[in-house]
Every structure is written in structure tokens, then in C-alpha cells.
Amino acid sequence: MIDNEVEYSEEQIQLITQYLERENISGDDWGNEEFNEIRGVIKNHYKIEQGYKCPYCTVVYPVNHGMAWDIEHIVAKDKKVQFMFEPRNLCVACKDCNAAKSSKEVLTNPTRVRFPKNSRDYKIVHPHFDEYSEHISAVVPGEFYRPLTEKGEFTIITCRLLRFYGVVQREQPEQEINDLAKVLINSEGAARRVIEDELVRRITAKRKP
Numbered sequence: 001m002i003d004n005e006v007e008y009s010e011e012q013i014q015l016i017t018q019y020l021e022r023e024n025i026s027g028d029d030w031g032n033e034e035f036n037e038i039r040g041v042i043k044n045h046y047k048i049e050q051g052y053k054c055p056y057c058t059v060v061y062p063v064n065h066g067m068a069w070d071i072e073h074i075v076a077k078d079k080k081v082q083f084m085f086e087p088r089n090l091c092v093a094c095k096d097c098n099a100a101k102s103s104k105e106v107l108t109n110p111t112r113v114r115f116p117k118n119s120r121d122y123k124i125v126h127p128h129f130d131e132y133s134e135h136i137s138a139v140v141p142g143e144f145y146r147p148l149t150e151k152g153e154f155t156i157i158t159c160r161l162l163r164f165y166g167v168v169q170r171e172q173p174e175q176e177i178n179d180l181a182k183v184l185i186n187s188e189g190a191a192r193r194v195i196e197d198e199l200v201r202r203i204t205a206k207r208k209p
């Protein structure tokens with residue numbers, strides 16, 4: 001969970017306030033030159049505050065050049081432009097999670113007008129409002145995750161955290177793991193747990209030299 005949100009300077013607050021009063025604003029304005037400095041402040045703050053760890057896949061990318069990181073709007077800026085600069089709607093995420101999550105709806109009630117400040121207002125494990133480990137067990141970070149709650153499951157699906165297909169295919173095609181993973185997605189209850197255990201066993205076995 002992120003402890004400290006980004007803080008803006010007086011000037012930046014003024015710019016944001018004036019922007020939000022304009023007519024016809026949209027998420028596309030995020031890339032405007034007038035926000036270059038603010039975007040830099042946000043990215044630097046959260047990279048350090050999060051310890052270079054993606055809040056969804058928990059993989060640590062200790063890379064300082066900006067390319068490894070995307071500024072992540074937890075509620076998509078295309079959905080709620082009024083939350084675009086809200087500090088608790090912002091963090092950094094890895095490119096894979098950010099791209100998978102895209103503009104998907106994460107609010108329990110999408111008609112909300114004011115910024116929702118409670119965990120229960122979100123379907124996704126919220127980087128500012130939720131304790132990750134209560135919702136997801138990152139069994140093999142970057143490859144395999146086990147949902148502990150409904151929120152956890154929603155997050156795994158929304159951010160497409162089960163990426164081991166890709167890893168497996170890149171390194172060495174492993175048909176059995178691939179097939180098992182496909183079966184897992186369509187299984188439930190006890191069967192699901194058995195398949196998960198087997199997958200974890202195979203993935204971790206494969207990693208040993």
C-alpha cells in the first residue's frame with residue numbers, strides 16, 4: 001500500500017484547478033505540454049515511494065530511466081477526467097500491467113462524481129487503499145498469482161497477471177504448462193486449487209538450474 005501521495009506546489013495546484021474549470025476537457029489533455037512538469041513530479045514521486053515496484057504484479061523494476069514506467073490512473077482518465085490529477089488516483093505501474101488494464105472500469109459504482117476514497121468503492125486492488133497481500137498471493141511474481149478475494153481475482157484478470165504463457169513461450173515452449181494454464185482459467189473450486197498447485201510446482205521446478 002502506498003503511504004505517501006504526491007504533493008503539488010502552489011503553482012501546480014493553480015494550474016490543475018484552472019484546467020478542471022475549463023470546458024470540454026478530456027483524458028487526451030494529459031499529454032499537453034503545460035503538464036510536462038507535473039507528470040515528471042508524479043512519476044518521480046511514485047517510483048521512489050513504491051520502491052520501483054509495480055502495484056499490480058509486484059515485480060520490481062529498478063530502472064531509473066522513465067521508459068520502464070507508466071504513470072497509472074487507477075480510474076482511467078478517459079472515464080473520469082476530473083480525477084486525472086487526484087494524487088490517490090495516481091501511481092506508477094509497469095508497462096505490461098498498464099497496457100492490460102487500459103481503460104477498464106474499476107469502480108463499483110461508475111456513476112460516482114466525487115473521488116471515491118474507500119477500498120469498497122473499487123473492484124480492483126487499490127494501490128492506495130488496499131493491502132495487496134490480503135487479496136493476492138504472488139506465488140511466482142511476474143508469472144503466477146493466486147487470488148485470495150474477489151478483488152484479487154478481478155485484479156488478476158484485469159491486469160492479465162497470468163503472463164507465464166509469454167514467459168514460457170519466450171524461453172522454451174512448454175506445451176504442458178500452457179495447456180494446464182488454459183484448463184485453469186475455466187476451472188472452479190477444488191479442481192482449480194489442484195491445477196494451481198500443479199502449475200506452481202511445474203513453473204518453480206522449471207526455474208531451478
Ligand SMILES: [Zn+2]
Nearest residue numbers: 054057094097
Ligand atoms: Zn506490473
